[in-house]
Amino acid sequence: MSHRNARLTVFGRLMLVERVVSGRPVAHVAAEMGISRATAHKWMRRWRTEGQAGLHDRSSRPRTTPHRTPATTEARVCELRRTRKLGPARIGPILGLPS
Structure with missing residues (x-):
């Protein structure tokens, strides 16, 4: 389409x-x-x-995402947001990520 x-x-x-x-x-x-x-x-x-x-039309979605956050880090961020209700400014220093 x-x-x-x-x-x-x-x-x-x-x-x-x-x-x-x-x-x-x-x-x-x-x-x-x-x-x-x-x-x-x-x-x-x-x-x-x-x-x-x-x-025919092609998808514009990238084939790869080389700078994607690793799944383990993503899971840890989600866990901290859910359990401790922390935002990005607090999660960044805990995980060693830029906030």
């Missing part, structure tokens, strides 16, 4: 690809469809590498 402000749906992206494959310049097709040339090239590149599956 496309987000609310998306210019193109999956159907519109497929239409873009069909027009470009038929021999029309990417810049002209992009202008007709109200999108930038860079966006049109992005959808064409995805179509060339992945086929029709590349025209």
